[in-house]
Amino acid sequence: MKFYRSHLLIGIDDSSLQAGVKEFETALRNELAKHNLTDEINILETGTLGYFGTGISMLVYPEQVTYVNLKLEYIPEIVSEHFLKGRIVHKYILDKLSSKYDFNYQGRIVLKNSGVIDPENIEEYIGTGGYEAWEKALLEMKPEEIVAEVKASGLRGRGGAGFPAGLKWSFTQPLAAEQKYLVINADEGEPGTFKDRLIMEGDPHKLMEGIMIASYAIGATKAYIYIRGEYKLCISRLRKAIDQAKEYGLLGKNIFESGFDLDVEIKIGAGAYVCGEETALIESMEGNRGTPRSKPPFPGVKGAWQRPTVVNNVETITNVPAIIKNGAEWFKGFGVEGCTGTKVYTIMGDVSMPGLCEVDMGTELRKIINEFGGGMKNNRKFKAALVGGAAGVFLSEKLLDVKMDFNSLNEYAAVLGSGAILVMNEEVDIVEMLWSVIRFFRHESCGKCSPCSNGNEILYKLINNIRNGEGKEKDLDLMLHIAAVMNDTSFCALGESLLLPVKSAIENFREDFLQRMK
Amino acid sequence: MPIFINGREFELKPGETVLEVALRNDIYIPHLCFHPKTGKAGKCRACIVEVEGRRGLLTSCNLVAEEGMKVVTDSKQVKDAQKIIVDLILSSGHHDCLSCEQNGNCELQDAAYYLGIERPSFDLAPAEIETDNSSEFIFVDRSKCISCGRCVEGCTRTVVNEVLNFANRGFETRISFDNELPMGESTCVQCGECVQLCPVGAIIDSRMIGRGRTWELEKVETVCPYCGVGCKLEMHVDRQKNEIIRVTGVEDSPTNEGMLCVKGRYGFDFVSSQDRITTPLIKENGKFRAADWAEVIPYVGKKLKAIKKEFGSDAIAGLTSAKVTNEENFAFQKFMRSEIGTNNVDHCARL
Amino acid sequence: MTNDIAGIKDTDVIMIIGSDTSAAHPVIAARIKQAVREGTAQLIVIDPKKIVMADYAKIYAAQRPGSDVAVLNCLMHIIIKNDLYNKEFVEKRTEAFDKLKAEVMKDKYSPENVEKLSGIPAEKLIEIAEMFGKAETASIFYAMGITQHTTGTDNVKSVANIQMLCGNLGKSGGGVNPLRGQSNVQGACDMGGLPNVYPGYQKVTDEKAQEKFEKAWGKKLSNKVGLTVTEMIDEAYNGKVKALYVMGENPYLSDPDQNHVIEALNKTDFLIVQDMFITETAELADVVLPASAFAEKEGHFTNTERRVQRLNKVIDAPVGAKDDWEIIQLLAQEMGGKWNYKTVSDITAEINLLTPSYGGITWERVGRMGLQWPCPTETHPGTPYLHKGNFARGLGLFSGIEFKEPDELPDEEYPLILTTGRVLQHFHTGTMSRKTEGLNRLAGPMVMISVEDAEKMGIGNSEEIEILTRRGKIKAPAFVTKKISPGVIYIPFHYKESPANRLTNPAIDPVAKIPEYKVCAAKVQKIN
Ligand SMILES: Cc1cc2nc3c(=O)[nH]c(=O)nc-3n(C[C@H](O)[C@H](O)[C@H](O)COP(=O)(O)O)c2cc1C
Ligand code: SF4
Ligand code: SF4
Ligand code: SF4
Numbered sequence A: 001m002k003f004y005r006s007h008l009l010i011g012i013d014d015s016s017l018q019a020g021v022k023e024f025e026t027a028l029r030n031e032l033a034k035h036n037l038t039d040e041i042n043i044l045e046t047g048t049l050g051y052f053g054t055g056i057s058m059l060v061y062p063e064q065v066t067y068v069n070l071k072l073e074y075i076p077e078i079v080s081e082h083f084l085k086g087r088i089v090h091k092y093i094l095d096k097l098s099s100k101y102d103f104n105y106q107g108r109i110v111l112k113n114s115g116v117i118d119p120e121n122i123e124e125y126i127g128t129g130g131y132e133a134w135e136k137a138l139l140e141m142k143p144e145e146i147v148a149e150v151k152a153s154g155l156r157g158r159g160g161a162g163f164p165a166g167l168k169w170s171f172t173q174p175l176a177a178e179q180k181y182l183v184i185n186a187d188e189g190e191p192g193t194f195k196d197r198l199i200m201e202g203d204p205h206k207l208m209e210g211i212m213i214a215s216y217a218i219g220a221t222k223a224y225i226y227i228r229g230e231y232k233l234c235i236s237r238l239r240k241a242i243d244q245a246k247e248y249g250l251l252g253k254n255i256f257e258s259g260f261d262l263d264v265e266i267k268i269g270a271g272a273y274v275c276g277e278e279t280a281l282i283e284s285m286e287g288n289r290g291t292p293r294s295k296p297p298f299p300g301v302k303g304a305w306q307r308p309t310v311v312n313n314v315e316t317i318t319n320v321p322a323i324i325k326n327g328a329e330w331f332k333g334f335g336v337e338g339c340t341g342t343k344v345y346t347i348m349g350d351v352s353m354p355g356l357c358e359v360d361m362g363t364e365l366r367k368i369i370n371e372f373g374g375g376m377k378n379n380r381k382f383k384a385a386l387v388g389g390a391a392g393v394f395l396s397e398k399l400l401d402v403k404m405d406f407n408s409l410n411e412y413a414a415v416l417g418s419g420a421i422l423v424m425n426e427e428v429d430i431v432e433m434l435w436s437v438i439r440f441f442r443h444e445s446c447g448k449c450s451p452c453s454n455g456n457e458i459l460y461k462l463i464n465n466i467r468n469g470e471g472k473e474k475d476l477d478l479m480l481h482i483a484a485v486m487n488d489t490s491f492c493a494l495g496e497s498l499l500l501p502v503k504s505a506i507e508n509f510r511e512d513f514l515q516r517m518k
Numbered sequence B: 001m002p003i004f005i006n007g008r009e010f011e012l013k014p015g016e017t018v019l020e021v022a023l024r025n026d027i028y029i030p031h032l033c034f035h036p037k038t039g040k041a042g043k044c045r046a047c048i049v050e051v052e053g054r055r056g057l058l059t060s061c062n063l064v065a066e067e068g069m070k071v072v073t074d075s076k077q078v079k080d081a082q083k084i085i086v087d088l089i090l091s092s093g094h095h096d097c098l099s100c101e102q103n104g105n106c107e108l109q110d111a112a113y114y115l116g117i118e119r120p121s122f123d124l125a126p127a128e129i130e131t132d133n134s135s136e137f138i139f140v141d142r143s144k145c146i147s148c149g150r151c152v153e154g155c156t157r158t159v160v161n162e163v164l165n166f167a168n169r170g171f172e173t174r175i176s177f178d179n180e181l182p183m184g185e186s187t188c189v190q191c192g193e194c195v196q197l198c199p200v201g202a203i204i205d206s207r208m209i210g211r212g213r214t215w216e217l218e219k220v221e222t223v224c225p226y227c228g229v230g231c232k233l234e235m236h237v238d239r240q241k242n243e244i245i246r247v248t249g250v251e252d253s254p255t256n257e258g259m260l261c262v263k264g265r266y267g268f269d270f271v272s273s274q275d276r277i278t279t280p281l282i283k284e285n286g287k288f289r290a291a292d293w294a295e296v297i298p299y300v301g302k303k304l305k306a307i308k309k310e311f312g313s314d315a316i317a318g319l320t321s322a323k324v325t326n327e328e329n330f331a332f333q334k335f336m337r338s339e340i341g342t343n344n345v346d347h348c349a350r351l
Numbered sequence C: 001m002t003n004d005i006a007g008i009k010d011t012d013v014i015m016i017i018g019s020d021t022s023a024a025h026p027v028i029a030a031r032i033k034q035a036v037r038e039g040t041a042q043l044i045v046i047d048p049k050k051i052v053m054a055d056y057a058k059i060y061a062a063q064r065p066g067s068d069v070a071v072l073n074c075l076m077h078i079i080i081k082n083d084l085y086n087k088e089f090v091e092k093r094t095e096a097f098d099k100l101k102a103e104v105m106k107d108k109y110s111p112e113n114v115e116k117l118s119g120i121p122a123e124k125l126i127e128i129a130e131m132f133g134k135a136e137t138a139s140i141f142y143a144m145g146i147t148q149h150t151t152g153t154d155n156v157k158s159v160a161n162i163q164m165l166c167g168n169l170g171k172s173g174g175g176v177n178p179l180r181g182q183s184n185v186q187g188a189c190d191m192g193g194l195p196n197v198y199p200g201y202q203k204v205t206d207e208k209a210q211e212k213f214e215k216a217w218g219k220k221l222s223n224k225v226g227l228t229v230t231e232m233i234d235e236a237y238n239g240k241v242k243a244l245y246v247m248g249e250n251p252y253l254s255d256p257d258q259n260h261v262i263e264a265l266n267k268t269d270f271l272i273v274q275d276m277f278i279t280e281t282a283e284l285a286d287v288v289l290p291a292s293a294f295a296e297k298e299g300h301f302t303n304t305e306r307r308v309q310r311l312n313k314v315i316d317a318p319v320g321a322k323d324d325w326e327i328i329q330l331l332a333q334e335m336g337g338k339w340n341y342k343t344v345s346d347i348t349a350e351i352n353l354l355t356p357s358y359g360g361i362t363w364e365r366v367g368r369m370g371l372q373w374p375c376p377t378e379t380h381p382g383t384p385y386l387h388k389g390n391f392a393r394g395l396g397l398f399s400g401i402e403f404k405e406p407d408e409l410p411d412e413e414y415p416l417i418l419t420t421g422r423v424l425q426h427f428h429t430g431t432m433s434r435k436t437e438g439l440n441r442l443a444g445p446m447v448m449i450s451v452e453d454a455e456k457m458g459i460g461n462s463e464e465i466e467i468l469t470r471r472g473k474i475k476a477p478a479f480v481t482k483k484i485s486p487g488v489i490y491i492p493f494h495y496k497e498s499p500a501n502r503l504t505n506p507a508i509d510p511v512a513k514i515p516e517y518k519v520c521a522a523k524v525q526k527i528n
């Protein structure tokens, strides 16, 4: 394997393409070649780096510095200053709190190694104590003991619904079936969320180790990672991780002479948001149109190809090695009663330091925004936070002290999963925000059931009317009513999702809507 | 223990859903995607009910009935939600009932009527009406399609021709033949299963258009005259005109379970064909002339008797038919054996 | 069929041989496809054409037309050799297993040798035998592809052999399942529309039967087996058959060697045709009697699974036309018979009386769903599948069947094999289906030819070409396809403008007297 001093991740997305990222990349390669740096510095294309409207952006490892709004003219300066002399060109980097910037993901469990070790090198992962948990699980524990341990840890699903992982496993573990599957949900379709991506990019082996333990625990000899096609870097790193794990005898037939076989395969997703829903994901994996199936039967009993299948989120599974290694009690030291461990958030929008953080469950939203998001950008006034991605809630200032855990969020609990926090300052119009949320769902409704496909369409018409100044106040009630029926009657959670944003936007920011009706 | 629906008690059969128990006992619950053959789909969501002790609204078509279950189908909450659902469906297409062939035989109409929906309340219908009359026998009006999926299920799982599918997503979801080909250019074999399953007027027999309202047609069951499978079919007849308007398969027939092929469903023009012979014909000087029965029977009888007399019974042979009834076959061979006196009787069974 | 259609759900392996099921029996094809789709059954298809069903098959084998006995014997060869046959069934329910073994175990039927005879690779034969032999329950569906050969009877016996060998008879989901081609072929046979039997397969040569019918009908009856269709045509040609009474059939198009048929029909002194239309045969008739259509009358059809089903009168017949039974009765009375049926149900009652297997299938009992014979008494529920517990004759009789080549094989002059059959959109000689314009637009005449052969001769798709055999020539547009093996061409027989039966070989099976429609030697040529 080639050793590179630095890795440059260039985000390829619509906005960067428009800004001319391709020419930028060519120019950058030429410039690096001019300085004979080609062998030392590796350029990788990745999907969106997740910063809104920052044109061409580039993330530099291992420094973890993000340059944004790059222009062709900056190249010579950045190359000579940063890559030759090792001095970060601060004027082009993402607006961080201050000069005392310390890009630490606040990593505790999941992101512990991210940005610290070379994710493409299994030796480095092993060096941090990696794969010890796997060895322990396989050689010293019975499957049911693992399930019990995870149950005791209180680990809840990080994909959205917050279902206790150990409990989910305990339904599948005792089933006698010719074949069971573990499926890792790495579809991460929620706009503005890229926690799973960075987990997989930063520490793919930790996910692999989690997969091994979970598969053994439930009796699956085949695991799939269902991943978005855009996550090119993740995919290549996961492929490498799988190859290396095989080479080290951690995967394959008769692992550690235990008699246990495991094969891990990567499946590229179909690119629709609903394919993140576990039954639609399974349909899509089977090669069918990605629309949800009715439950029951639950996937844990009859999933992929009618076999028992456990579907878990990337973050959920990445927590598992630490739990097995350190024990449930240790894990319970993080977070709050009933909601243990940490949570990875993506903080975006009008904060000084958009990005990723891993904090204890139950941390107040205000703290997350102020301490980990660096506070409001340019000291503007806070207006709202959309928490939980498109299917989330619009929280006003009043609600900023809510604790971020499943129990405190209570009726809003569903929003925790994706871990997306979009912060908006006073200039943002909630009508526009809600419009884009509805537009997103209208676009993503799979069309399987009528309340969701028709409901989204009519909501979109109504919000458009309001946006165009043609709305009436009674339209707000109609929107609430329709969203409520959609919530009550839709086939899957996607159709249920609009109620929260619609309700919280209209209830907490009614003024913004009335403004458009004057 | 029985199940309770709206306070009344009903026996339940193992595996039955709440919708099935209700329908069996003449309790109407709006349902648009369920069909006994294609089964539960859970797509229309119109069949929601409330169940005591369970949270929220549940779709009755995929809710297995349990003993002691207390179900309410007509609470305000249920009907309010159903009304929005069905109103949205009705609003989403061009359901011009007056001109629709399915008028009076439309499950969407039934649901709207039950819920007291007089006209669509939402502005959702697409600007353009999209029809497809490229195929021989089937007319498709996508602006009436409610995406219930019955046709897709039927084509995929019942007749297994795997032509129909859904294309696009969300509100733009539409049925598609192969990969969005016009029906006439697709691999569709025109079996008409989709027509039979469509709850509305989106896929219909093109030859029935304008030829009679459903309630004016009389239905008679009979057996298909083509191959030996013997599919049971139902003919929809205009009594006044003495004409067969359309044919459907009999759903509860163990032979064909409602399925038919293109011949059985659409190949019945021969019955009313102009080419039918309506009078006996006798050939004279190489040309046929019309005769009446009173003339022709003695004419034939005389000839047969003469040949029998001169050359013996075995100089006469008869071909009975694989296309006529048992009774007629019986009569024919009896005629050959007892009246002509020969066993020279066969038919083209093996040809 | 020994078994019923619904039983397709109970079978584990289905073998289709000599049946283009989705074209000729589309609804049964749907049932089979359902079973494959639901995963309850695996499908094997053996056919010279890559028919639609092959797309659903686990194994498809392209077979040279006419090699059925070789193939089936080979399968039995492998099944016996690998000890996959049902010993208990063979021991308890059959006899003459030795005879079968003596034939099929010959080296001639080893996979390697049969590869040469059938064109099916040896490995594939082994694969098929393994799958079929290991199945808990396996069924065989066939149609004219098995029967329309000079070895048709041998073919059918071979099917029975393999099903007895594997114990696939007398249980739901198994069976020897011929798919009957026309709506009431089964009924026509059951009702004694055959030269050798009275209704219910009671032999005309059996004195007791003769006596029974003589008593019932009050007439002296002949105990001499009559002529079959093909023989009637030949005897008409030879001047021995002077009068022919044809009810609802069209031998002009359906019988082999058309020119011969026309001459024969012309030679009769008196040809009576009773039909709805002036068919090609009726054109030649001396008298044509107008009959009503199926939708205009009552009675019963018996389908391929022996289900007797009611026909109801849907509309009125055109003024002037009569039901076939009424016409027959008029003629019978004219001939001096004391016939006095007032309604169709009077005849049904006589059938119940004289046909043991129909004894309980009375007018009143048939019901909406029909009844499957044998149903001897009014309390009998009908019989979904035959041979449960024992065979009609007691023990099932194996026969050793030797493979014989078809009557006419390709040679230098006629290098291709011509095989005929049906398309989905049309039926038999087209008298009914071709009256619906839409059906005509969907499917016209054609000759299917392999890409290889077409290329060799420079024939393009849709190009009108000539097809010739020793009997005659026709024209049809070429359908150039990979779905047919090189060396084989296929023509549907529905079209009077391209009558396949002008070409076919009238050589017949010695027992069943069925002509060899599925194989004859042919050549094609471009039209200049
Ligand atoms: C519309 C929709 C989209 C979803 N998208 C994702 C996703 O991208 N990633 C994910 O892990 N879970 C997603 N989920 C949740 C999954 O259905 C499922 O609950 C989760 O993968 C289970 O894993 P967990 O228990 O580890 O959270 C989605 C659910 C819905 C309804
Ligand atoms: S709720 Fe929406 S996404 Fe879910 S099944 Fe219905 S249409 Fe599809
Ligand atoms: S007519 Fe038959 S084959 Fe054609 S689309 Fe409808 S169901 Fe499918
Ligand atoms: S065409 Fe008819 S059956 Fe098919 S999805 Fe539309 S409404 Fe349903």
Ligand code: FES
Pocket: B030, B031, B032, B033, B034, B041, B042, B043, B044, B045, B046, B047, B048, B059, B060, B061, B062
């Ligand atoms: S009938 Fe139940 S969802 Fe349509």
